[in-house]
Amino acid sequence: MRTKDIVIIGVMAALLIVLQVGLSFLPNIELVSLIVILCTIIYGWKTLYIIYIFVIAEGLIFGFGLWWVNYLYVWTILMLLTMLFRDKQSPFLWAIISGAFGLSFGLLCSIPYLFIGGVPMAVSYFISGIPFDAIHCVSNYIITLVLIKPLYLFLDWLNRKEFV
């Protein structure tokens, strides 16, 4: 791994943490999904390092609760989904993917509850979070639609640039 890659991974992971903590007072309105999508488009599999540095730091900041188990796989699922469409450039497509991820966030997070209390508990958890998932869906769609192109151009320029 090149020094530049190590720096990029560190900076992007720090950016994710700052954005997540900074916007944590807003219910399910976040920029993490957008940054994960962008990192995956530009940096590919290196995004796994970024995601897991972010996840470990989140655990250290907020405590390693059950939500942290969700974080171990939800962002990786978004990254894998993004890898499938990595060559696409339509902001609308990325907005739909990001919105769909936001909408299914509660469903993905209900998986551990299947093992704790079975299907009834997982369904209960999912249904109770529907309004938050709806907010997540709409906000992810709008944020991604508006910001993905300018941020992509900026990050892509940074990625191509050789700093001496």
Add this chain to the structure above:
Amino acid sequence: MKETKYFLKVFLGTLGLFLITVLLLYVFFNRDNKSSVGSKEIVIKVIVPDEEVQEFTLTTDAITLRQALDEENLIRGTGDTGSFFITEVNKHRADDSKQEWWSITKGGEYIEYGVDMINIQDKDQYELTLMEGY
């Protein structure tokens, strides 16, 4: 032609996404969780393993279960409305180190929303059970 096809795909994708969102919200707001005003009497059972079950009969004008329990100072917890998490019931605190947590059931059935989103009706019976293991 290619552009028209692209916009049609984008439009249908967006429409599909928001239709699913609306459908889910419809399910959420039309679930069996009716609210009622006026005085009601509800029964709360506090169940702690290896201890005698404690039963409280509350007479209240509260709309939600959390309001009713708060009136009697029966619960403490963390989080805001919508994500309130019970940590203590009748001065019995769930011990994180033992992976303890409080489960809410209504007549033995799981409830699909948090304590501050459960609308109570007259003659309802709820169980607050101390569970162990995540």
